[in-house]
Amino acid sequence: MAERSEEVKLLGMWASPFSRRVEIALTLKGVPYEFSEQDIANKSPLLLQSNPVHKKIPVLLHSGKPISESLVILEYIDDTWQNNPILPQDPYDRATARFWGRFVDEQIYVTAMKVVGKVGEEKDAAVEATRDLLKLLEKELVGKKFLGGERLGFVDIVATLVAFWLMRTEEVVGVKVVPVEMFPEIHRWVKNLLDVDVIKKCIPPEDEHLNYIRARMDRLKLKSV
């Protein structure tokens, strides 16, 4: 159980993969926290004050001090509560984990968002581009239970975005972006993730989540016409 767990508050949003990452990390460490659900369409003064640069969730408030950006928050949590380490100890392995974490957000997420936002040929191109990136992740999983090796680690937590956002979104978009024949390792990894109690506890309930994604996509479509 964590020692320095007082006054931990998470400004988050239940359906956000970025917010869920932080919940996974806090839960893995056994850090008790207060969850404050935020309306991102009508941002609270506390959110705007805590993350004036990006004005986004998640924000972790530790003894009143705000930390923003989920990858930064994960590292802060790992530095502050050192039980059940999330990042590897070896400097090279730590750098590699950070590299793949950024790859998920800066490449996979950004490209996969275009699958949601585009139509016709542009959508097909976005699917292909997303698959090209996922093939690199697929290769990283060969011979490993998790992206972190035998144990769930930093990259796994970050890549839950692929497992529980992208792979759920594809059901709504109606395009199999991550077909099992093409990505057997990713599918095996998702099964392994689902065997981890903390993951099971910290991912959004599927039906509610699919409804949320569907409604969000309808709003996106309305905006683009």
Ligand SMILES: N[C@@H](CCC(=O)N[C@@H](CS)C(=O)NCC(=O)O)C(=O)O
């Ligand atoms: N890079 C950020 C992304 C966070 C993010 O995109 N949050 C979304 C919710 S999923 C948000 O707060 N959106 C509000 C907005 O864009 O105004 C992170 O890793 O924390």
